[in-house]
Every structure is written in structure tokens, then in C-alpha cells.
Amino acid sequence: MEEVSRTSILILDDEPIVCKRLKSALEKKGYEVEIFFRSADAFKRVSERNFDIVITDLKMEGLDGMTFLTEVKKRSPRTEVIVITGFATMETAKESFQKGVFDFLAKPFKLAEIQDAVERAEKKIKEARSKTA
Amino acid sequence: MRILVALDASPYSTYVVHEVARLSMNTWADVTLLGVDTKKPDLSHGTSWLSDEPIVQKMQGFREEFLSYFKDEASSPYAKTRHRYELVPRGKGLWEEMCVCRGRKEFRVRIRYGPAAKQVLSEAEEEQSDLIVVGCNQQEQCAWAQDRNAPEKIVKGAPCSVLVVKEEKKPNKIVCCLDHDRVSQESLELINQMLTLHQTNLALVGLAESDHLKEEVDQKMKEILKYYTDQKIKAWVCVLDVTMLDKFIADAAGKGIIALWMGQRSLIGKFFSEDRVGKLVRTARSSVLILR
Numbered sequence: 001m002e003e004v005s006r007t008s009i010l011i012l013d014d015e016p017i018v019c020k021r022l023k024s025a026l027e028k029k030g031y032e033v034e035i036f037f038r039s040a041d042a043f044k045r046v047s048e049r050n051f052d053i054v055i056t057d058l059k060m061e062g063l064d065g066m067t068f069l070t071e072v073k074k075r076s077p078r079t080e081v082i083v084i085t086g087f088a089t090m091e092t093a094k095e096s097f098q099k100g101v102f103d104f105l106a107k108p109f110k111l112a113e114i115q116d117a118v119e120r121a122e123k124k125i126k127e128a129r130s131k132t133a
Numbered sequence: 134m135r136i137l138v139a140l141d142a143s144p145y146s147t148y149v150v151h152e153v154a155r156l157s158m159n160t161w162a163d164v165t166l167l168g169v170d171t172k173k174p175d176l177s178h179g180t181s182w183l184s185d186e187p188i189v190q191k192m193q194g195f196r197e198e199f200l201s202y203f204k205d206e207a208s209s210p211y212a213k214t215r216h217r218y219e220l221v222p223r224g225k226g227l228w229e230e231m232c233v234c235r236g237r238k239e240f241r242v243r244i245r246y247g248p249a250a251k252q253v254l255s256e257a258e259e260e261q262s263d264l265i266v267v268g269c270n271q272q273e274q275c276a277w278a279q280d281r282n283a284p285e286k287i288v289k290g291a292p293c294s295v296l297v298v299k300e301e302k303k304p305n306k307i308v309c310c311l312d313h314d315r316v317s318q319e320s321l322e323l324i325n326q327m328l329t330l331h332q333t334n335l336a337l338v339g340l341a342e343s344d345h346l347k348e349e350v351d352q353k354m355k356e357i358l359k360y361y362t363d364q365k366i367k368a369w370v371c372v373l374d375v376t377m378l379d380k381f382i383a384d385a386a387g388k389g390i391i392a393l394w395m396g397q398r399s400l401i402g403k404f405f406s407e408d409r410v411g412k413l414v415r416t417a418r419s420s421v422l423i424l425r
Contacts, residue, residue: 017318059364086325087364088160094208103237104210106134106160106326108263108319113135113163 006032007122012042012068013057013084018107022055025111026118039063043071050076053102053121055114058085058092066095073100078128080121084114134162134326137262139253139287141169141277142191149268149298150195154202156330161210163239166199167256168192171279173246188244196242210238249277250286258292264323265295269414285411288423294323297414297421304331304419306389310338310373310382310401311357316394320424321357324392327422328366333389335361335368340375340401379409386417394424 009031013019019035026033034051036042039060046054054072058065069081080102085092088106096104102124103117138153140146150166157164170188184190203209213234220228245252257265269277269284277283288295309324328335339354354370361368373381378401385391393401395410414421 015318061363086322087329088326089329090158093159093161093210097208104161106162107322109134110261110263112261 006030007053007118007125008032008051009034009053009055009118010042010045010051011035011055012039012060012065013037013055014039014060015057018057018084021111022114025115029115029118031118039065039068043068046072046075051079052125053080053082053118055082055084055118058083058096059087066092066099069096069101070099078125080125082114082117082121084109134160134264135260135262136162136164137253137257137260137265138164138166139169139249139265139267139283140166140192140195141249141279141283142187143268143270143277145268145270145298146191146195147198149266150198151202152298153266154199156326157199157210158202159330160326161238164199164211165239165241165243165256165260165262166192166195167253168195168242168244169249169252169279170244170246171248192242192244199240209236211236211240249280249283250290253283253287254290254292262293263319264293265291266298267295268298270299282411285414288410288414288421289407291423291425294320294425295423297417297423299417299420304333304389306334306336307331307392307422308336308338308385308389309392309394310340310378311354311394317396317425320394320396323422323424325364327390327392331390335366336385336389337361337368337370338381339370339372340378341372342375382413386413386421387419390420390422391417392422392424396425 009026011019011022011033014037016037019037023033023035034045036045039062043063056065056069072079072081083096083101083104084107086107093104102121105114105117136153138149140149153164168188168191174186200211203211206212213236215235216232218230219233221231223229245256253265265287267284267287284297288297307327337354337357339350341350350372354372358368358370382391395401
């Protein structure tokens, strides 16, 4: 029997409360979720393996979210990136999409909103896979 | 973020549309412009004449005003780039497949008929809005044309945060009254977006019930202050005894946006009754943000 792998998600946000809330909600939906509060740790992890979906904050100490997502897309162009930010600006929204992010969500948002974004990203990934299969 | 914008035909609604457009340029929020008319139309002779109704024409004007902020279609979250066929209800038991165009983010214009506050609150509940934005005049009574107390009723009954927009000027600061350790993450996030929008300073006001609690409050407020200074936002803190809250808010209400956390476990909610919040909404000369 063919083993169906779960969609993998990395979440990076320096607010632990945000990471934990998202991890719990997305794991309930059957996703494989890893969370990181520090961008350096998340960066190390994406150097080790690719994730299907990356959810990242933008404004963080050290390596900022924009640099992080740029690196993620460079290493793994098929990874879909969803930006979540508490300090949204027109410039960061535009720059995010120029770098190929899948969606841009300003905080606060309801869990249903990010779940919907993740589902749409997952659908896109599966469609791309079926085309190349 | 989902923003519900409650509009009527008054001049202040035009400014509300501008304010929300600016916020949406930053946040790429899903936005619903909701017009409310108290008089239900007679649909027994079809719906084609509806486009001549003043509320419909007004909402079409608001739609154009809002979208004028997003002229560059290539980078607009609301440019209709995604076309697909969807089943749309066309009457009792009848559905029709129609080509629906959507943008990266939702932008809807809706009209409801009935009592203004009730209709706005129903829409916010059904759409799971994160923020309701409503305008009102700056006179003694914060009034809507067809339902005088609508803004006050919306503030009292809303399941989410509410921004009551009162004036067309850049605030020089945001004065934010928080409980020491109960404020919700969503409220802090909304303050962050408002600070980013207005590029202004933040005054954080912690509340204490008695002297011995002040140290604890002070500690928590220092943590919040560190969070904002780390974000390079100019902020300062003061701790206030709840007995001083009334006077403080009355003084602050004319100087910048005043933000009150009124969540379910809010200490402010305990000492600052709904009627006093209503009075603040009515009498404040500047915009008021009720956080939940």
C-alpha cells in the first residue's frame, strides 16, 4: 500500500503564544507541524530539510522574516510561504509577493483564516505534484 | 484580518472609507463595505430599479473611493484576477452557475435593510470580523442619520474590536488602557497595526485596583514597554489607579486615538461600565478604539 505523507509545515514567530496556537490548530487538521521562536533556529532547520509550507512572521530579532523567506524560496522553490505580520505595510506586502509568497495575512486573524490559506496552499502543492508525476 | 466597515449616507462615512483603504493598503485585509438602510425595499416588481436607490448609489460611490487607493492592478490585493464558475442562489430553490471574479483578498459591498446596529452586529457575527469600523459626527451626540445611537450600540454589542472614527486628522498618539496581565494577543496586534498606519507614539496605561497590586502591574507594563521599544516604537508607560480612570480618559480623549481593552475579563470593563463607554464614544473628540 502506498504511504501518504502528511503535509509538513514550519511556523516561525517570535511570539510563542502565536506558534503554539497555530501548531495546535493545524495538528488537529492532520498536518505535521514544527514551531520555532528564533529565526536562526528555523534557518538551521530549513537547511536540514524542506517543508511543504512555511508560515513566518516578518519583524523578528536577528534574521528578519523577509530574509528568511527569501532563503526558503531559494533553497526550496516549491515550498509555499505564508506571511503573518503584526506590523504590516504596503511595502512589505508588495515585497512578499514579489518574492513569491503564497499569501499575506495581517494579525490579528482568526484560526479559520490561516487554516483556509494552508488548505489552498496544500491544494496548489498537490496539483503541482500531480502534474509532474 | 477581516474588516467590516459600517456606512451610511453621511459625510463622515466618506472619511471612514479613506481610513479603511489606508489600513487595507498595509494589511491586505478582507474588507466588507456594509451599507444599512432602515427601509426595506419592495421587491414585488423585480430588482432592476434598485440601482436607483440612494443607498445603492452611495455604496457604488464608496466602492469607487475605496478602489481608487489600489489603482496599480498588478499589486492590488483586490484586482479581480481569479475567475471561476460558482453556483449562486437566484431565488427559492433555484441556483445558477455564474462566472465569479475574485481578487487575492475579498472585497465585498453589501447592503442590509433593518435597524442599523442590529444589522451591523449580525454581519460581524456571520462573517467572523476581526474589526468593525464605523464613523460618526464629532458633535455632542455621536449620531447616525437613521439610527442615532447606532455607533454606541455597535460598540456595546460587538463580538470583536470596534474603531469609531471621528475626525479626519492624523492622531499625535495612541493612548492605550490595558489590564495588567489579561490583555488579549489580538488586541496588542491590532494596536500594532494602528501604530504602523499612523506612525505615531504610544502611551500605555496600566490599571491597578489597589496599591499593593501596582508593583505587579508595573512589572507587566515594563514587559509590554520592552516589546514596543524592541520594535523601535516610541512608547511610555504610566500606572493608574482605577478611581482615576474617568478623569484620565476624559482628558486623553481629545488628544489622540484612545484605545480601551474591554475583553471579557477586562478590569476596565468592571470599573468602566457600558454606559460610560457609550458616553465616551458620544463625547470623545477623537477616534476611539474598543479592543476585544
